[in-house]
Amino acid sequence: MKNHLKTLRAEMGLSQQALASRADVSRQTIIAIEKGKYDPSLPLAFKLASIFGRPIEEIFSPEDADT
Amino acid sequence: MKNHLKTLRAEMGLSQQALASRADVSRQTIIAIEKGKYDPSLPLAFKLASIFGRPIEEIFSPEDADT
């Protein structure tokens, strides 16, 4: 699963901590997702989508996985 | 998190087992999601979206949660 988190975050001028706070998760979670360590849960994906004002599909893409 | 899984599945005339097979998960997983026991992972949400030919946002909605 790929994502544009880092780019979008940069575009909005948010620090990892700032984004984490807005999304109600820890900074570690943001780092892990940006680094591709794991995928966010669906609820978190929705939150991030709403923060960036874009559909989930524009932020994340299956890519790697089988679908 | 609400979802229209059961409805969409019915519309396509798929059994829980058939949908599970297509999505590469167990029938239990489909049941649990339909019954709202828990939310799917993001990768699974993408698979289901692709099976039903609709964006994730049309199948799932945050509703309950805080976002």
Add this chain to the structure above:
DNA sequence: ACCCTATGTAAAACATACTTTACACTTCGT
């Protein structure tokens, strides 16, 4: 009555997502 399909429930085990803490490194401002 019997079998088969579909749906539901439950519990144990395992995998993934998330938190908290603590530490390292870089860059920028003073």
Add this chain to the structure above:
DNA sequence: ACGAAGTGTAAAGTATGTTTTACATAGGGT
């Protein structure tokens, strides 16, 4: 030179998602 802000890594612990197995019930077909 110092401190602060931003980013990165790591490990232990908790929470959530998923699998497997096993069993219960209802409806349809023969």
